[in-house]
Structure formats: C-alpha cells, structure tokens
Amino acid sequence: VLAFTATGFVVAAFGQALGIDTLVVRNAGAIILCLVGIVLLIPRLQDGLSRIATPAAAWASRQQSALDDRAGLWGQALIGALLGIVWAPCVGPTLGAAVALAAEGKDLGEVALVMAAFGLGISTVLLVIAFAARGALARWRGRMMAAGGRGKIVLGGLLLIVGIFILTGVDRQLEAFLLDHLPDRVTEWSTAF
Template sequence: MIGAGSISTTLQDRLARLFAGVGSAGGNTLARIRSEHPAAQFGVGALLGVAWSPCVGPTLGAAIALAATGEGSAQAAVVMTVFSLGAVLPLLAAGLFSRSAFARFRERLLAAGNGGKKLMGASLLLIGLLVLSGLDKRLETWLLDFTPAWLTELTVRY
C-alpha cells in the first residue's frame, strides 16, 4: 500500500486528505512558535522527537541489539557512536541549512523529493513482489555467488 501510494498521485491525495488533520495540527502548532527563546526551540525539538520516534525506533532497536551482541563495551560504543552520527548529522545539516536556502532551491528540492518518492514506491512494490513470489531467496543466493567472502562474513558476523 505504501509503495502504491508513493507512486500514484491519486492515492497520495487520498492519504493526504485522510491524514490532513494531524498534519494541520502540527503545522498550526509550529506556525505559532516564532520565538528564538530556548524554551521555544526545546518545544520544536520535542515535537520533532514525537514525529521521529516511530521512524527511528526499529533502527535504534537494531543498533542496540547489535551493540548488545558485541564482544565488549568498546564495540558497543563504536556501534552506538556510528548510529548516533548517522542520526544526528542529517538533522544538524537540515538545521544549519537556512530557511532562505530552502526557499532558493525549493523547486529543485520538490522535484527531487517527488522523484525520490516514486523511486521508493517502486522499490517497495518490487521488494514486496519478490518476497511474495519467493524470488527474493533466489536473488539473495545469486548475489552471494558474486559477493566477496570478506563482505559476506562481515554481514553475518553481527
């Protein structure tokens, strides 16, 4: 459903109407916050945390599980540090990329976002079809024949 919704503008419109109330509530809340006061910035960060939690939860769980299965605390620290950098750097970049820069590149960013949405939707549909047909296992076997041994060992070690 998500894949089809990402590709079809008709489904996108229907989903947008379905969730318009939630988006409007968040947008209205953010529009009321105009202050540069630290408390206002904390509030925006808290709202971002609420919106981000469902997305980051599974990834954070996987990182914690990977760190827990490590051979020591140093390995766990490295895993969590890499996860933290991966989570923080895009947010930091977005925060530093000013509103004026976003406005300047708005049309190009929207076009890239629409293209990326369609690509993601097609990928999700393809993966779903591969899993449903069982072809994902054949593809995995075929890819393992071409993968260097060190890479295969790295992926199954954790």
C-alpha cells in the same frame, strides 16, 4: 538521538520479554512499505491521503506552535525525541544488529553503543544537509518540485519492490547470494563500521 537509542535499546534488550516478535515487526514493516509504495505510485490515492491528513497535520502544527511558545528550546527537544521514537522502526538493519547482539547475550552496553553510533551518524548527515541546503533550496525550488514528481514514482516503485522482497524472503536470498559471490574485502569493508 537519545530517544532513538533508548527505543532501540529497549527493543533489543527486552523485546523478547515484552513479547515483541521480530518476524511480526518485519512483516508489518514490509506491508507498510508496500502500502506507501502503492500510494506514491497512484496520484488519486495521494490526493485522498492528503485530504484525510490535512486536518491532522493542521492540528499537529497548532500543537507544535503552542509547544514552541510555551517551552521554547525544550519543546523542540521534546518534538525531536518524539520523532526519534517514531523513526526507530525505520532502521531495520541497525535495530536487527542490536537485537542480535542482545539475543547472543552480548554486553548491553555494546547494544546501546551500536544504536547511539547510528543515531549520531544519521543526525550529523541531516544537520550537514540542512546547513548546506539553506541557500540552494531557494534557488533550486522549481527544479526540485519537477524532479519530485518523478522521484515519487521511482521511490514508490522501489518501496513496493523492497516490501515484496521482504514479505517473500527474496531479500534474505539476495543477501545470501551477494555474501557468497562478492569478494571478501567488500564484506569486510561493509561490516567494519
């Protein structure tokens, strides 16, 4: 949560000074979504990526094990911090809200609070899922593996569609349409958090 908040805060507060163009980041994210979607839709690409990634994953696993042996709990905190930094670009709307607050000259404390609240919210959900799912995962492993194959196709299609929507600007048109046609109470409820 700290690494994610710090990364988002730096981007929001100093992104323009650092030369970070939000449109470039938006388009790069959309292209990555499209590429991941395509890989999830084509099994041959999944196999190729798996062959390429296996040595890197093995190296990362060895490094994590060595870090666990040497640093224990602090090593896990470091791994989590690195994951928080890597994860920061995945939360476009929250990062966008923080960048917008910073661009408007709002209090940077409010920017940090938005990022921290999001990070705490998502990490809490992940912890609840982890504790609740421990026993269920062992019992449902076979069913989950079967559903995973279908889920890859659905997820791949959705990621490809979202990436295309972002690249073409359809996402903003859809957002404007929904804001114009949804009842005010829905908009008020969704922005109250």
